[in-house]
Amino acid sequence: MTTALATTPETATDKDWWRGAVIYQIYPRSYQDSNGDGIGDLMGIVQRLPYIATLGVDAIWISPFFMSPMKDFGYDVSDYCDVDPMFGSLADFDAVIETAHQLGIKVMIDLVLSHTSEQHPWFIESRANKSNEKSNWYVWADPKPDGTAPNNWLSIFGGSAWQWDARREQYYMHNFLVSQPDLNFHEPAVQEALLDVARFWLNRGVDGFRLDTINFYMHDEQLRDNPALPPDQRNANTAPAVNPYNHQEHIYDKNHPKNVDFLRRLRAEMEPFGAAAVGEVGDSQRGLEILGEYTRGDDLMQMCYAFEFLAADAPTASRFVEVMDEVDRVAGNGWACWAFSNHDVVRHATRWDLAPGAQRMFATLIMCLRGSVCIYQGEELGLPEADVSFDDLQDPYGIEFWPEFKGRDGCRTPMVWTPDNQNGGFSDGKPWLPVGTEHLHLAVAAQEDSPGALLHHYRKAIAFRREHPALSRGDNDKMRANGDVLYFTRRDDDQEIFCAFNVSATPSDFDMPAGNWSEIGGELGAAHVSVDGKLHLGPWQVCLALKAEG
Incomplete structure (x- = not known):
């Protein structure tokens, strides 16, 4: 490893920088390839940071770039404190920090704390037997007398949330892929190890974290069955409609009341650095309520986002009122972070079937909402969802539920920088996902030369928000x-x-x-x-x- 940057808590300045901030999400595999291997990387981000600065955003959020077998494209971490070689090195990450800070941009990284890869050394040791030092670091349970899973909990990626392991003759819990075992937050040593991870990156110079699946950290220790959810209450915001995950009320496999105790510990670590966190709340029934719980006061998370505006249907005027009334009721003392698109949902230009005028209106609207804002790479270009064939599909989620649910690859295709080649200026090699041909005419270079392009509207809307404190923090x-x-x-x-x-x-x-x-x-x-x-x-x-x- 390289030597960490000389960042100390004393360098922290405005600790409220996050309030009303506009955060630009980068999916690093698909942003810019700097070495021709077809995969975006950290030095590619360094190359494009001047462009990001022209947008006027306050911060970037970089999706995972840690060591990983990439079964879920970085959301299955095998080493929290090193960079996967496909993305570069720790020295390259230091370059991202240095360049971003020189341009006045904060850097937030995506911490995936609820689970690891099955290839993480912690899990390899934990699964070896029932008596090793890390035997309780993951959620292990004995089978029922008939050998079946301990309870009815389901995985978001389909099927049971339990996987049999012959080494321990027990089941382990996985809310996501079988290869993503869940950490046991009821074990104090697990919490301390994860706080060490946060300290590592804070000392390296990061300005905050996006916390993946923040409400999944803790489970019910009694392993009680989740109750069934009546059909009229099922909401497909958290999982696609074809997924039986929507058939349960998830009150025991996540949303544990003691989760806030860990969040307070994490906030205490961030506070001296002036760092901020935005949590992803994955819950279709209680998302806004949990947002309020996790951001209330000065000792929990600064921001959270729920899935209300990541839903399939375009929000009407009355729907905005309904959501904001609920925010006022359950999260009035908290702070939301709003997004219309991200790396997990169909791009909203397609999802809501938006004409150019509608895209401009929604861009202006989100910049006027109380809260902070996340925009997803390519959103500023008005990119539609790319059409990815099954043969080109990479996402295990889409492969599992194809064709009713085509997965997340359509919103993860490479960023388009120039319209004059089939790779859109993303890479000199074959991209890991094909560049959407329908995206090429919307490339950055093409829009820079067109005064009426959506890219310029985003810049103006972000600048307008920044120029008016009533919009950013009021x-x-x-x-x-x-x-x-x-x-x-x-x-x-x-x-x-x-x-x-x-x-x-x-x-x-x-x-x-x-x-x-x-x-x-x-x-x-x-x-x-x-x-x-x-x-x-x-x-x-x-x-x-x-x-x-x-």
Whole structure:
């Protein structure tokens, strides 16, 4: 290993940098290949950081680049404190940190703490017998008298969450792939080992963590069966509709109340560094409630995101109101991080069947919401979901449920930088996933030369958010809907901004609230307000207005 960067807690500056931040997610396998092997890498990220800086984002989140057999593409870790050679080296990661910080960009990394790879030395030792030092580091259980699994828990990737192991003649738990055994957070030594991992990366200079499956860390020690979920309550946000995982209410295999005790310990480690975390809450029934639990106060996580706006159906004005009312009810003292796309769901341009005007409206809208924001690489280009054939499929999730669920490869295809070759400027070799031919005309270079391109709109929307503290860090009044028009007011100190969005392709008329309002956001296509306060919103149009003092 190389020597860690000389980063100390004393170098921490604004500890609230995360509040209202715009975070750009990088899926490193697919961002930029620097050595021609067809796989994106850390030096590729270094190469493209100046482009990221032009977007005006506050931070990047890098999906896993740790040592891994790559059965789940890095989310199966075999060494938490080293870089997999396909991505480079620790020295390359140091270059990412140094370059990003020089450009004023924070660096967050994806920590996968709930489970490891079966090839992790901890698991190899744990499965050897029932008496070794790490025998209790994973979730082991005896079979029922008839030899079947200990209970009815299911894996998100299909089938039972239990796998028989002949070495110990016991089952081990895996919420995901069979090759991803779950760590036992009820074992104090496990928690300490994972806190050591966090310390390693904090000392190396990271500014925070994205915490994968944050509500999966702990399980019910009594191994009680999950109750069945009535068909009318099944929600396919966490798992695809064809997955029987949706048939259970997951109250015992995750969402353990003692999970917050570990999160407090993790926050204490981050605090001296001014580091922040955003947790992924995977739960279709209690996602927002857990978001509130995990971000309430100053000793837990700074941010979490649930799956409400990663759902299949495009949110209507009334749906936004419904979600935000629930946030106010169960997470009013917490802090959400909003996203429309990421590496696990169909890109929202396709998922919601968005016309160009709708893409602009949603880009502006997310930048006006209270909370922080994650945008996923290529979202700023308006990339649709790529069409990946079964023969090219890499994702085990898609292979398992094909063709009803085609997996996650369609949102993970390589980033397109230039339109003049079949690899889109991503690699000089054969890409690990084919570049979507439908993406080439949307490449960065093509959009840079087109003043009206979506890429420029994202830059303007991010800049607009940064320029107005009421949007990035302010409070908001109750969100309301008038037909297809969503509207609300954001406030911070003396700044008050009225926001209205036509969440439809049908024009709408609207009356501005009383007050002396001046139009802002013209660069975002915001509508004009008539002298009598009447507002005409065209399809997918927005209105942004600043209230005059006094």
